[in-house]
Amino acid sequence: MAGATVEDTEGGPGAAVVLLRDVRVRRHTTDRLILDGIDWTVRPGEHWALLGANGAGKTTLLRLLGALMHPTTGSVEVLGSRLGRVDVRDLRARVGHVTAAQRVPGELTAHAVVLTGHTGTVQPLWRMYDDEVRRRAHRLLAELDVEELTDRPYEVCSGGQRARLLIARALMADPALLLLDEPFNALDLPSREDLVEAVHRLAEGRPRLATVTVTHHLEELSPAVGHALLLREGRILARGPVAEVLTDARVTACYGRDITVTRRDGRWAAYSRRRTEHPAP
Template identity: 70%
Template sequence: MTVNGTQAGVMEGAPHEVAALDAVSVRRYTTGQVILDDIDWTVRSGEHWALLGANGAGKTTLLKLIGALMHPTTGTVEVLGHRLGRVDMRELRAHIGLVSSAQKVPQDATAHTVVLTGHTGTVQPLWRKYDSEVRERAHALLAELEIKELAERPYGVCSGGQRARVLVARALMADPSLLLLDEPFNALDLPSREDLIDAMHRLALTRTELATITVTHHLEELSPAIGHVMLLKEGRVLTSGPVADVLTGVRMTECFGRPIEVSRHEGRWLARSGRR
């Protein structure tokens, strides 16, 4: 299966589509409820997107579509050059990195073992699949995320921020072109949050072909690498585009239904509720 842009004949370094949604809608079969309605969206290599919206806006469903975890009711979804419905979803998912605080991994497994499982896309390690080269790659990814000292520490005793970076390293084992982060900052304290933001910023600088999509509720969790934002409201795209055009008080107020003031300082964003 060819999913890498260079293998498909795209010149290395030239931005190319990694995900494209055209007139996509998702409805709940049992009730007919519209979860997503007429979504158009294109994500290109090297782009870093934030996906924002109130609870129930459709963010997680949209991420599941791009993560090849579900099909749309109507419209088309193409990921890494393959249209959902015409490709083996399991094989496609092997080339997409996913990080979620809800991911289940063995608590007693070492950080190195957890990263190794990213090679096979399994929860439990498949030891026969991990040769010396694969094991060394897992160590290199821990070093890249600046947590190499955690290699032999059980995942269950790592801090929340350390766990988040272990999961990022695990997601990178497949050398994905697309990395999806579903509320990766959930329940992190301030130092842990900043460590993860710094890690994501470094990845953006060193892995220039990698595209990322981050679902979050807080502008303070966006790294300076975020260049594009989509705002979802009640299953529809309210607006999307360059970060400076989208993250405005007017747009955020419209999205969340209450006065919001937005400010920016040294590449970082801050939102707070204004007075009514």
């Protein structure tokens, strides 16, 4: 039902990767409240889905987690550092951020694209990449199952291949938090499934890594996703274990449309029930 909230599990081991308390973000040009009263904890090894309709505040929330902006009020702690009390440039280097809108020179080879993750630059800084750094880039290409692309220019890689290269790039800094901002955008079915599998293997192979995935489609969530947060008009509608959050009633309330949610073999799907017209008596 609307307004229902599943509480975060606060008893997990280890310090929080993300800790938000009573966070509000107000757009200064219009005084519009973008996020309102956000409380959220993400712990090491947790994998979250961040869901909501367009305009719900997902992008703003992700920008807070990536230390790309500050809240208007409330506190945001990322990797143990509170925004406003830390050099955000250092903090950003410890958070992996993947978005399809990321600028990448098309002529760079796949290996060079991954290398730029070491320096956090668009263009390679070749003098900064010693043999060990180059070997690490090769290992990440193999981990994301795109090692055969090593010498292929980025511009001729498919959308799914590019998404996996950007994830490998983000992992060069060995982040404790990985933000995936609609990484499946415009992928065909085989590419989507390849990426889902790659993200699942990544979660299994890195037990301390926490991830937050923004998506519009439940089908894009890997079986590793164990928590979900639903946003509606800047407020949290529900958060907690996926089985408690991704229900027909809560997803319907989130999107304002009659939604049926199903789960099979750890994968999710959602569809809108057909609206039928009832003739007047």
